[in-house]
Amino acid sequence: MSDSEKNRENTTDTGNNSGNGPSAPSNFIRTIIEEDLRSGKHKGRVHTRFPPEPNGYLHIGHAKSICLNFGLAQEYGGKCNLRFDDTNPTKEEMEYVESIMADVKWLGFDWEDRLFFASDYFGQLYDYAVQLIKAGKAYVDDLSSDEIREYRGTLTRPGKNSPYRDRPVEENLDLFRRMRDGEFPDGSRVLRAKIDMSSPNINLRDPVMYRILHATHHRTGDKWCIYPMYDWAHGQSDSIEGITHSLCTLEFESHRPLYDWFVEELGIYAPQQIEFARLSLNYTVMSKRKLLKLVRDKHVSGWDDPRMPTLSGLRRRGYTPEAIRNFSEMIGLAKANSTVDIAQLEYAVREDLNKRALRMMAVLNPLKLVIENYPEDKVEELEAVNNPEDESAGTRMVPFSRELYIDREDFEEHPPKKYFRLAPGKEVRLKHAYYVICTKVIKDAAGNITEVHCTHDPATRGGWSQDGRKVKGTVQWVSARHAVNAEVRLYDHLFTRANPDDNKDGGDFLDYLNPDSLQVIKEAKMEPALAAAKTGDLYQFLRIGYFVPDSADSRPDHLVFNRTVSLKDSWAKIQQK
């Protein structure tokens, strides 16, 4: 008691020894691992695994599991395997295997030489099955799938035994071998565990271990025509790999007694399964089935559409591995079903990008600004800081001239209260350049503002005044003559509802797709330095948000930027009041 308290304190101190950083938050799995380490349960080993099925792309929910499994192994000096649960050849593809490996690597984790496939164990699993048959613990059933369902009973009524349940061992052995040898058509027979048809836990009512599937597997080809069910393959795969802590999501909790039964009957090493709640995020969907539908029905451009919660989508959007890892630590871990606010994810990426992104000036919605007292042919190169949060990022030169673009939102002919951007007679600072006072507004026949004129104060070069006078507003600008054009893609939540799965009023998640989730700006104006932008560069467009070149569509002669996330905007908040 006092011993365990002391240990807890030590752990906390260790996690917090930087002095000011947040200590690694405790969670129930760390507690279990530490207890196991203390009691010597697995001889001090910590060996986890991340076991995806290659039937889709990884999403942010998987990232939580990846960070958990690899992170815990790292933290406790253990190992983490990458293992594909490829037991269903009808749904799995090599494309998914490759994307999953790329995503795990990108997230920053390394399985070293421990890349495994459940299909590596098909032979061993077959032998295990024979072992159970010989022990009278498994049998070949000729019932159809409909009949098996009927015989299974219901949640409140026990099932009844299959008429084939008591076949002699020799017959089972013969039939099972012939199943493997391809003598029977799909669906004609299965191998079932002989447990208890009246168990209150339905997973124990003689679960199917093998089904006949004359399908080509992406790794084993046509070698097999019987394939193990997940429930039969998973626990033994963990056992074979010597996994100490097998972490999975809540829905497998009631399957655990089955996994335990298998390893017990087989007499093999028993890993310890621990279940945790999967991640849900609001304003998006996380099920692979739904993500697949969005892709197949072209509601998005693909698995890597920047609006998708997939890792490939987030990567293309400009999210960093650091941000995602930090997010996953931030949200904690528990067994209660919960939905994390997407604002928390956005916070995580802003926090990372604030430290790293180079500040640049860009104008999304250009309005011409003419400086009347600045010579027509003069060009100045003004020095600009690349990142005020990181002195080592250095500075760059930005060209300044008589005709500039500013954002239309930064000018108001009739400014509301507390507006401190440009307005007639008002003075603002052009970032890194000069103070300017608005002198004139030019409109077209329809009354639209086409141009704003101003005068600059040459004594404020660099954006400082000698006389100590203050300006409230600072706006970014781009020299018209030097500007580079670019396409900009602004993203919003993919769904209009916090919970798109909420179909209480009869809707389908597709009914809540946000029609404005993508807004394209064809001709934004940017400072010349951005012409060299390439995939992987991280930018902050001053006062707008964080942006990255689109990895698929951006070219030197046609720049395309994705908005990762906007900057926080307290002015927008004030306006709403």
Added chain:
RNA sequence: AGGGGUAUAGCCAAGUGGUAAGGCACCAGGUUUUGGUCCUGGCAUUCCUAGGUUCGAGUCCUAGUACCCCUGCCA
């Protein structure tokens, strides 16, 4: 007439009988050549409900309630 889980603030989440951590969001101020960042302060007399045990209960006991998962030859 089943089994397995979970309930702590608007959203996550610590807490393991000694008097409710932390983060996000929100609110109020300060700094600022980004209405960004940063800094300071505020934000649960109460932990699903009702009883009980105890000097002391979010933690223990009893009885309820709500929600999630399980009736694929999916994972």
